[in-house]
Amino acid sequence: xxxxxxxxxxxxxxxxxxxxxxxxxxxxxxxxxxxxxxxxxxxxxxxxxxxxxxxxxxxxxxxxxxxxxxxxxxxxxxxxxxxxxxxxxxxxxxxxxxxxxxxxxxxxxxxxx
Amino acid sequence: xxxxxxxxxxxxxxxxxxxxxxxxxxxxxxxxxxxxxxxxxxxxxxxxxxxxxxxxxxxxxxxxxxxxxxxxxxxxxxxxxxxxxxxxxxxxxxxxxxxxxxxxxxxxxxxxxxxx
Numbered sequence: 001x002x003x004x005x006x007x008x009x010x011x012x013x014x015x016x017x018x019x020x021x022x023x024x025x026x027x028x029x030x031x032x033x034x035x036x037x038x039x040x041x042x043x044x045x046x047x048x049x050x051x052x053x054x055x056x057x058x059x060x061x062x063x064x065x066x067x068x069x070x071x072x073x074x075x076x077x078x079x080x081x082x083x084x085x086x087x088x089x090x091x092x093x094x095x096x097x098x099x100x101x102x103x104x105x106x107x108x109x110x111x112x113x
Numbered sequence: 114x115x116x117x118x119x120x121x122x123x124x125x126x127x128x129x130x131x132x133x134x135x136x137x138x139x140x141x142x143x144x145x146x147x148x149x150x151x152x153x154x155x156x157x158x159x160x161x162x163x164x165x166x167x168x169x170x171x172x173x174x175x176x177x178x179x180x181x182x183x184x185x186x187x188x189x190x191x192x193x194x195x196x197x198x199x200x201x202x203x204x205x206x207x208x209x210x211x212x213x214x215x216x217x218x219x220x221x222x223x224x225x226x227x228x229x
Contacts, residue, residue, distance in 0.1 A: 041202055
């Protein structure tokens with residue numbers, strides 16, 4: 001009964017490929033996020049969506065495109081993968097409102113070779 | 114922009130002892146939220162404790178407690194009776210008070226090792 005689940009958990013792919021990471025939450029939350037954790041463990045927000053509406057869009061290359069078909073899903077599509085995209089990508093969700101705890105998925109470890 | 118600083122990249126503690134992880138932040142906001150998350154080797158990000166800036170009382174959660182000093186912009190985490198399972202990366206995080214814009218910013222993390 002994973003609250004925030006993302007697939008795949010591990011992904012190894014070649015430069016130039018296009019890949020997607022899927023995320024689903026069963027917590028009934030209205031807000032979902034994508035975070036990137038680099039090799040030095042630094043966590044940075046990429047996007048947030050609230051009820052399918054884009055709220056936060058950090059300075060991320062436009063090769064990264066989030067898609068929210070409904071409030072329980074937020075997928076991340078990455079075009080033309082580069083070596084520097086290798087990282088752990090975390091999906092997360094939180095309830096509506098200010099200051100609410102953000103709940104994270106287990107992460108998707110992307111390696112670009 | 115808000116910044117979160119964790120000045121201790123690595124720390125270690127003997128099992129059953131107490132350890133304090135430091136965190137400072139920079140903000141001009143008056144209302145905000147602070148968090149500590151734990152990331153064990155499994156990579157899962159787990160909430161340890163949450164503090165609302167308008168509450169003077171320090172948050173506690175079992176063996177975990179914080180020392181929140183608003184004027185000093187300091188938010189340290191104390192772990193009492195350390196256990197081997199506490200071995201993890203610990204991240205301090207800041208969130209502004211904005212209705213429905215939970216923009217959480219993390220520090221660089223502190224790697225804690227609990228030794229038997």
